[in-house]
Amino acid sequence: MAPPSLKEFDDGEGRRKFKRSMSVELVIDAFGMAKHIDNIVLFSGDGNFRALVEALQRRGVRVTVVSTLLSKPPMIADELRRQADVFTDLAELKAVISRTLEIV
Numbered sequence: 001m002a003p004p005s006l007k008e009f010d011d012g013e014g015r016r017k018f019k020r021s022m023s024v025e026l027v028i029d030a031f032g033m034a035k036h037i038d039n040i041v042l043f044s045g046d047g048n049f050r051a052l053v054e055a056l057q058r059r060g061v062r063v064t065v066v067s068t069l070l071s072k073p074p075m076i077a078d079e080l081r082r083q084a085d086v087f088t089d090l091a092e093l094k095a096v097i098s099r100t101l102e103i104v
Contacts, residue, residue: 027052034059047077054083
């Protein structure tokens, strides 16, 4: 039997597979933390999270969304980017978080 957070299904060829909905778990966790935090950072471009961002904002939580506009097509849904309090493009973070690999 699969754990409660996993959905078990047959792939049509007799193989048992498991599927987990991380997005549902993320929403549940974010709502659970909302009364204890001022800011949250969401690393996603999925427009389905726009409603989550709006709901968190109604609870007084500022939301930063991190994704990118530079890919073709962009990895961020326009409605999610516009809903966020702050949008940070991954390209902006590159200079801050990257390092040069030195081969010795």
